[in-house]
Amino acid sequence: MGQGEHLERDPSPFRIGIVGAAGRGAAFASSLRSLGARVQAVCDIHAEGLEQTRLALGAAHAYTDYTQMLEAGDLDAVLVATPMHLHVPMATAALERGIAVLSEVTAGVSLEECQALVAAAARSDALYMLAENYCYTKANMFVQGLVRAGLFGEPYYAEGEYLHDVTELAERTPWRRYWQLGMRGNTYCTHSLGPILQWFGDDRVVAVSCVDTGQHRRDPRGEPYAADSSTMLCRTPRGRLIKIRVDLVSPRPHAMTNYQLQGTDGAYESSRDRAGDRGRIWLRALFEPDAWLDPETLMRLPEVGGRYLPPLWWDPPTAALQAGHGGGDYMVLHDFIRACRGEIPCPIDVHRAMDMTLPGLVSQQSVLEDGRWLPVPDSREWPSQPRRSQLNMLWPEEQLGSPPQVVVPPGYTLRQYHEGDEREYLALLAAVDLAHWDAERFARVQATILPGGFFVVTHDASGALVATALAQHNPRPLHPQGGEVGWVAADPAHSGRGLGRAVTAAAVQRLLAAGYQRIYLLSDDNRLPALHTYLAVGFRPYLCEAGMAERWEAVYRALGREG
Ligand SMILES: NC(=O)c1ccc[n+]([C@@H]2O[C@H](COP(=O)([O-])OP(=O)(O)OC[C@H]3O[C@@H](n4cnc5c(N)ncnc54)[C@H](O)[C@@H]3O)[C@@H](O)[C@H]2O)c1
Structure with a gap:
C-alpha cells in the first residue's frame, strides 16, 4: 500500500x-x-x-x-x-x-x-x-536518499540550472515581466538551489557572488530584459560550493531540471531534460571505477531504488505519476498535508524556505556590485518577536450595578449546556475557528465555569446548537480576582440575529450576580464581528500595554465606528 x-x-x-x-x-x-x-x-x-x-x-x-x-x-x-x-x-x-x-x-x-x-x-x-x-521529483529524491545513506561520501560541489525562456509567458502574466525578467540576479533560484540544499542536509548558503551576461534580448515593446543569463556562486559553512544558473530569457528549448553533484565517493549528472538524454551516476561503493550508470535503470532495481527512494516514489500512486513537474506537485502536497496533521516535521519550513530564497535576493545586490561576495542572512538569527498579546476588554466599573439586557430573538432558546451537547458544542467552536479542543482541555475549562454559567443557544426549528459563551472564574495577572466571559461563539449561518450579543450579555449577568468587580474578555484583532458584539453589549477596550491604543484605532477604523 x-x-x-x-x-x-x-x-x-x-x-x-x-x-x-x-x-x-x-x-x-x-x-x-x-x-x-x-x-x-x-x-x-x-x-x-x-x-x-x-x-x-x-x-x-x-x-x-x-x-x-x-x-x-x-x-x-x-x-x-x-x-x-x-x-x-x-x-x-x-x-x-x-x-x-x-x-x-x-x-x-x-x-x-x-x-x-x-x-x-x-x-x-x-x-x-x-x-x-523540484525537491520532490523522483530523480532528486533518489539522489537525496543516496546522499543520506552516505553513498556520495562527503558531497562538496553541486550545480543547478533553470533554463526556461518565459518571455512569451511574461506577456500574458505581466508580473513576470517585472519580478522575474525585470530583476538582475538569481531571483528565481529555488528550483535549482532547493533540491541541492536538501541533498546537503542542514547546510545553508552563507555568501553569494553573482554575475550576468548583460542584455541581448528585448521585449515586444523594444525594452531590454534586465539580463539574459545569470550565474550565482554560493558558499556554505561546511566548505561546499554551489553554482546556480538561471536564464529566463535566452531563446532555446527548456532545460529546467539540470543538476550535478560531486562528493568524495560519488558523482551525479542529471539528464539535461531533452528527449533521449539520460542522466548518469557513479558511486564508488557500488560500481566499477570509471563506469557511469543510468539512474533510471538503478531506480528500477529493488536493491537500489527499493532501498534509496522514498516508499511513495518506489511504489507511486497513479495520481503522482500524472501530476505536474515530474510528480513533484503531488509529492509536495502529500508532505504538506502530513506535516499539517503532525505526522512528519515540516520538510520545507519557513527557515528552509528562507535558505532557498534569500541567496537569490542577496544576489540582486551582488550583481550590481560586479559579483562582490555578499553575506546571506540566517533567518534563524532574526529576533523572534513574541506572540502578540490579545486585545483585552473590561466591563466598565460604573456599569457594575447595571447588568446588560439579554435579548433572545424569536425562534431561539437560551439555556444551560447539558450532557449530550458535547459533539455539537465542539463542532460550533471548530466552525468559528476557536482553538482546538480535546477532552483534557475541555475538562480544564469546565472546571472554571460558574454554576449556571455555561450558556448555549439552540435553534428551535432545527434543534441545532448555534451560540455559546461561558461565565468563568479565571483570575490572571492582569485581572486578579477576575471573572472572564470566555469562548464566545456564534454560528456564522445564524449571524445578524444578535445571538453573540445574547450569550455575552447572559455571561456578564451571571458574573455580576456572582459579585465579580472585574469582568474581562480577550479577543484577537481580526475577530471583527465579535469585537463589534462586545462593544455593543457594553465592554470597553483596556489599554493594558504599549501599542494597544493603535491596535484599537485600527479595529475602530475597520468597524467604521468612532474611537
Ligand atoms: N512551482 C512551480 O513549478 C511553478 C510553476 C508555475 C508557476 N509557479 C508560481 O506560481 C505562481 C503563479 O504563477 P502563474 O504562472 O499561475 O501566474 P498567473 O499570473 O498565470 O496566475 C496567477 C493567478 O493569480 C490571480 N491573482 C492575482 N492577484 C490576485 C489576488 N490579489 N487575489 C486573488 N487572485 C489573484 C490571477 O488572476 C491569476 O489567475 C507564481 O508565484 C509562480 O512563480 C510555480
Missing part, C-alpha cells in the same frame, strides 16, 4: 482554499482530490471564469476577495499560487488567522518582507511550507 492511499482513508477531510485558482493553483486540484483533501474554496481576482474554475476544481465556494475567503472560517490551509509579490502578504494573512500555508515559490521578493513572513510564522500556531516541488 502506498502512503498516498493512507491519506485517502483519513476520515477527516483536509479543507484547503486555493488562491490564484485560475492560474497555477488549478494544477494542484486533482492531486489534492486523490490525497483525500477537499478543495473547499477557490479565490481569484479573475472574476470572469471564476465559477467555471470553482466547478472544475469541485470547490464549495468561490471568492474574488482573499480576506473574505480567509474570514469564512472553513479552511485548514491555503495554497498561495498568486504572483510572487503576493506570496508574503497572503501567507502572513493566513498565518495570522491560524490557517496553514503552502506557498508557491519564491517565498518572498524582498528581505524586509521575508522578515515579516518569518515573524508571522513564529507568532502563528499554523504551519508554513514552501511548495518547492
Whole structure:
C-alpha cells in the first residue's frame, strides 16, 4: 500500500482554499482530490471564469476577495499560487488567522518582507511550507536518499540550472515581466538551489557572488530584459560550493531540471531534460571505477531504488505519476498535508524556505556590485518577536450595578449546556475557528465555569446548537480576582440575529450576580464581528500595554465606528 492511499482513508477531510485558482493553483486540484483533501474554496481576482474554475476544481465556494475567503472560517490551509509579490502578504494573512500555508515559490521578493513572513510564522500556531516541488521529483529524491545513506561520501560541489525562456509567458502574466525578467540576479533560484540544499542536509548558503551576461534580448515593446543569463556562486559553512544558473530569457528549448553533484565517493549528472538524454551516476561503493550508470535503470532495481527512494516514489500512486513537474506537485502536497496533521516535521519550513530564497535576493545586490561576495542572512538569527498579546476588554466599573439586557430573538432558546451537547458544542467552536479542543482541555475549562454559567443557544426549528459563551472564574495577572466571559461563539449561518450579543450579555449577568468587580474578555484583532458584539453589549477596550491604543484605532477604523 502506498502512503498516498493512507491519506485517502483519513476520515477527516483536509479543507484547503486555493488562491490564484485560475492560474497555477488549478494544477494542484486533482492531486489534492486523490490525497483525500477537499478543495473547499477557490479565490481569484479573475472574476470572469471564476465559477467555471470553482466547478472544475469541485470547490464549495468561490471568492474574488482573499480576506473574505480567509474570514469564512472553513479552511485548514491555503495554497498561495498568486504572483510572487503576493506570496508574503497572503501567507502572513493566513498565518495570522491560524490557517496553514503552502506557498508557491519564491517565498518572498524582498528581505524586509521575508522578515515579516518569518515573524508571522513564529507568532502563528499554523504551519508554513514552501511548495518547492523540484525537491520532490523522483530523480532528486533518489539522489537525496543516496546522499543520506552516505553513498556520495562527503558531497562538496553541486550545480543547478533553470533554463526556461518565459518571455512569451511574461506577456500574458505581466508580473513576470517585472519580478522575474525585470530583476538582475538569481531571483528565481529555488528550483535549482532547493533540491541541492536538501541533498546537503542542514547546510545553508552563507555568501553569494553573482554575475550576468548583460542584455541581448528585448521585449515586444523594444525594452531590454534586465539580463539574459545569470550565474550565482554560493558558499556554505561546511566548505561546499554551489553554482546556480538561471536564464529566463535566452531563446532555446527548456532545460529546467539540470543538476550535478560531486562528493568524495560519488558523482551525479542529471539528464539535461531533452528527449533521449539520460542522466548518469557513479558511486564508488557500488560500481566499477570509471563506469557511469543510468539512474533510471538503478531506480528500477529493488536493491537500489527499493532501498534509496522514498516508499511513495518506489511504489507511486497513479495520481503522482500524472501530476505536474515530474510528480513533484503531488509529492509536495502529500508532505504538506502530513506535516499539517503532525505526522512528519515540516520538510520545507519557513527557515528552509528562507535558505532557498534569500541567496537569490542577496544576489540582486551582488550583481550590481560586479559579483562582490555578499553575506546571506540566517533567518534563524532574526529576533523572534513574541506572540502578540490579545486585545483585552473590561466591563466598565460604573456599569457594575447595571447588568446588560439579554435579548433572545424569536425562534431561539437560551439555556444551560447539558450532557449530550458535547459533539455539537465542539463542532460550533471548530466552525468559528476557536482553538482546538480535546477532552483534557475541555475538562480544564469546565472546571472554571460558574454554576449556571455555561450558556448555549439552540435553534428551535432545527434543534441545532448555534451560540455559546461561558461565565468563568479565571483570575490572571492582569485581572486578579477576575471573572472572564470566555469562548464566545456564534454560528456564522445564524449571524445578524444578535445571538453573540445574547450569550455575552447572559455571561456578564451571571458574573455580576456572582459579585465579580472585574469582568474581562480577550479577543484577537481580526475577530471583527465579535469585537463589534462586545462593544455593543457594553465592554470597553483596556489599554493594558504599549501599542494597544493603535491596535484599537485600527479595529475602530475597520468597524467604521468612532474611537
Ligand atoms: N512551482 C512551480 O513549478 C511553478 C510553476 C508555475 C508557476 N509557479 C508560481 O506560481 C505562481 C503563479 O504563477 P502563474 O504562472 O499561475 O501566474 P498567473 O499570473 O498565470 O496566475 C496567477 C493567478 O493569480 C490571480 N491573482 C492575482 N492577484 C490576485 C489576488 N490579489 N487575489 C486573488 N487572485 C489573484 C490571477 O488572476 C491569476 O489567475 C507564481 O508565484 C509562480 O512563480 C510555480
